[in-house]
Amino acid sequence: MNIVVCVKQVPDTATERKLRPDDKTIDREAAEGVINEICEYAVEEALRLKEAHGGEVTVLTMGPSKATDTIRKALAMGADKAVHLVDDALHGSDGLQTSYALAQVLKKIGFDVVILGSESTDARMGTLAAMLAERLDAPQLSLANKVEIDGSTIRIQRLTDYGFDRVEASLPAVVSVVEKINEPRYPSFKGIMAAKKKPVETLSVADAEIDAAKVGLASAATEVVDFAVAPPRAAGTIVKDEGDGGVKVAEFLASKKFV
Amino acid sequence: MDFSLPESARAVRDGIGEICARYDMDYWQRCEAEKRWPEEVWEELAKGGWLGLAVPEEYGGGGQGLLELTVATETLSAGGSAGGSAFTYVLTPGFGALTLTRHGSEWQRREILPRLAAGTMETCFALTEPDAGSNALAISTSARRDGDDFLIKGQKIWITGVQRAEWMLLVTRTIPAAEARPRTNGLTVFLVNVPEAVAAGTLSYQAIPKMGANTTPSNMVFLDDVRVPADRVVGRVDQGAAVLWDILNPERILLGASSVGGAEVALRVACDYARERVVFGRPIGANQAVAFPLAQVKAKIELARLMLYKAAWLFDNREPCGTEANIGKLTAAQAAWEAADQAFQVHGGMAYSLEYPVARLLTDARIGKVAPVTEELLLNYLATQVLGLPRGF
Numbered sequence: 001m002n003i004v005v006c007v008k009q010v011p012d013t014a015t016e017r018k019l020r021p022d023d024k025t026i027d028r029e030a031a032e033g034v035i036n037e038i039c040e041y042a043v044e045e046a047l048r049l050k051e052a053h054g055g056e057v058t059v060l061t062m063g064p065s066k067a068t069d070t071i072r073k074a075l076a077m078g079a080d081k082a083v084h085l086v087d088d089a090l091h092g093s094d095g096l097q098t099s100y101a102l103a104q105v106l107k108k109i110g111f112d113v114v115i116l117g118s119e120s121t122d123a124r125m126g127t128l129a130a131m132l133a134e135r136l137d138a139p140q141l142s143l144a145n146k147v148e149i150d151g152s153t154i155r156i157q158r159l160t161d162y163g164f165d166r167v168e169a170s171l172p173a174v175v176s177v178v179e180k181i182n183e184p185r186y187p188s189f190k191g192i193m194a195a196k197k198k199p200v201e202t203l204s205v206a207d208a209e210i211d212a213a214k215v216g217l218a219s220a221a222t223e224v225v226d227f228a229v230a231p232p233r234a235a236g237t238i239v240k241d242e243g244d245g246g247v248k249v250a251e252f253l254a255s256k257k258f259v
Numbered sequence: 260m261d262f263s264l265p266e267s268a269r270a271v272r273d274g275i276g277e278i279c280a281r282y283d284m285d286y287w288q289r290c291e292a293e294k295r296w297p298e299e300v301w302e303e304l305a306k307g308g309w310l311g312l313a314v315p316e317e318y319g320g321g322g323q324g325l326l327e328l329t330v331a332t333e334t335l336s337a338g339g340s341a342g343g344s345a346f347t348y349v350l351t352p353g354f355g356a357l358t359l360t361r362h363g364s365e366w367q368r369r370e371i372l373p374r375l376a377a378g379t380m381e382t383c384f385a386l387t388e389p390d391a392g393s394n395a396l397a398i399s400t401s402a403r404r405d406g407d408d409f410l411i412k413g414q415k416i417w418i419t420g421v422q423r424a425e426w427m428l429l430v431t432r433t434i435p436a437a438e439a440r441p442r443t444n445g446l447t448v449f450l451v452n453v454p455e456a457v458a459a460g461t462l463s464y465q466a467i468p469k470m471g472a473n474t475t476p477s478n479m480v481f482l483d484d485v486r487v488p489a490d491r492v493v494g495r496v497d498q499g500a501a502v503l504w505d506i507l508n509p510e511r512i513l514l515g516a517s518s519v520g521g522a523e524v525a526l527r528v529a530c531d532y533a534r535e536r537v538v539f540g541r542p543i544g545a546n547q548a549v550a551f552p553l554a555q556v557k558a559k560i561e562l563a564r565l566m567l568y569k570a571a572w573l574f575d576n577r578e579p580c581g582t583e584a585n586i587g588k589l590t591a592a593q594a595a596w597e598a599a600d601q602a603f604q605v606h607g608g609m610a611y612s613l614e615y616p617v618a619r620l621l622t623d624a625r626i627g628k629v630a631p632v633t634e635e636l637l638l639n640y641l642a643t644q645v646l647g648l649p650r651g652f
Contacts, residue, residue: 076274186278188307189321192270 336520
């Protein structure tokens with residue numbers, strides 16, 4: 001089975017993250033780049049599918065050259081090889097453009113299953129899996145907390161507010177996973193050492209037959225108009241219980257439309 | 260000259276660092292308070308192949324050497340376990356793997372190394388006795404021949420990790436110290452199967468209540484004619500000194516590395532507090548009286564680390580490493596102690612609260628100045644062996 005897992009390098013959430021004042025895109029130099037946490041769960045699920053069904057796990061990422069670290073991390077966990085889409089022309093691409101660019105690569109390299117994390121910690125769109133599925137004309141199985149493959153049928157449990165849905169489709173398909181799905185493994189010593197020797201194919205926009213006019217900040221469908229630093233948290237309201245504490249708390253919650 | 264760490268050592272730092280990132284200071288505080296083996300971390304280390312780093316690949320290990328173990332110990336210690344708990348790592352991946360790889364017979368290697376690498380078997384090391392600590396060559400635990408076997412009698416003290424060990428590297432005298440010429444002659448190192456000897460009623464041990472490093476008990480061990488077949492001699496009979504130096508030098512280097520890691524933890528804790536704690540309208544770290552001692556500690560940590568890496572590199576290249584190991588051990592322990600002491604000073608009265616990790620870091624750092632060898636003995640080595648000054652004893 002040809003399993004492709006999409007991973008993204010994001011600014012470390014433990015550090016202060018910034019937007020660039022010049023073009024209002026994420027400042028990827030300001031913070032250390034790390035693998036998006038949910039992507040680790042996607043890699044783990046891809047590895048488990050490979051262990052159960054055989055085949056090969058390919059890591060796919062779109063990002064600047066320093067995203068190589070994130071690729072190596074996924075390879076160290078056990079993926080077989082990687083494709084890195086890297087081109088200055090991609091800078092500032094929004095979700096729609098990213099889905100177009102990645103879909104072009106996926107059409108080129110082929111797949112039985114594409115697995116993604118449900119969202120990234122930087123842009124937090126949470127829509128890439130759906131967009132990719134549409135562009136690839138493949139079923140989308142999103143927010144999975146369980147994935148099973150049986151022949152050419154794929155079944156997932158989709159996490160919902162009320163429990164879960166069982167969703168079934170035929171392969172090839174696009175799956176997004178949530179954190180509850182598994183516990184990602186740590187890279188082993190041999191895994192890290194082997195990762196350094198695994199093949200990483202670098203593709204430019206031209207290599208992937210991506211129309212450069214359709215990607216990048218200039219042609220993005222969405223625009224960041226303005227941004228501001230989040231205001232410091234205001235002091236909370238302290239309710240002093242003088243026999244009517246419960247009522248006051250309830251009134252406060254009602255005023256904020258919590259109850 | 261190339262100071263860059265090899266890829267293997269960087270892999271160790273990254274891989275173990277990643278495990279440590281998920282087990283914070285609180286985890287290690289709890290292990291220490293509950294006197295509990297860090298089972299969860301140990302399991303991850305086993306799964307990732309980090310316990311068998313120095314075991315040759317043909318026995319299922321990572322095929323690396325003391326340098327990688329040094330980086331591993333340092334990383335584990337810096338991750339929050341600090342000096343005390345890093346000892347858990349030195350006992351088996353250090354003593355067991357290095358010693359048997361270099362000096363073990365084929366049978367001994369096959370018996371021990373694959374399971375050691377898999378993380379399913381542990382070792383410990385027994386040298387010191389009530390009357391032979393700094394003067395280790397004066398040990399009196401004896402091994403005498405009895406047919407094809409040896410019978411071992413004596414008492415050991417400060418033997419860490421006996422409870423979990425299947426095999427003990429036990430140092431004995433086959434020629435009494437008083438008769439040995441030179442004094443290093445007549446030492447023999449044995450592999451003693453601990454559960455077997457306990458079952459036979461010839462080996463018993465008793466944990467010593469101690470100040471810190473309580474994730475692994477340290478013990479008195481009583482040996483009452485422990486029967487050991489001759490094929491469990493490590494190296495050659497009477498020639499155990501050659502094996503012993505290859506245990507003691509790595510021990511100094513690895514415990515030096517655990518001190519370096521402990522120093523890093525203390526420095527991190529101190530700097531975090533110095534950044535956040537505001538007194539007289541500014542963070543206390545802005546005061547040079549607070550900042551400079553921390554900067555001084557940083558300089559000492561880096562120097563000690565460099566010397567330990569050099570010592571490990573020499574060992575791996577089968578060069579003499581005693582001087583470098585001793586200098587590294589001496590300076591690392593001093594750096595750890597100063598770091599912990601400064602962390603205490605920076606925290607002021609709050610350092611005394613057990614809700615902060617400072618007390619643990621201080622206790623862990625203190626033992627480094629006497630174990631496995633006292634500062635005085637290290638200085639004595641440098642004075643007599645390196646500077647050629649006359650011996651005082």
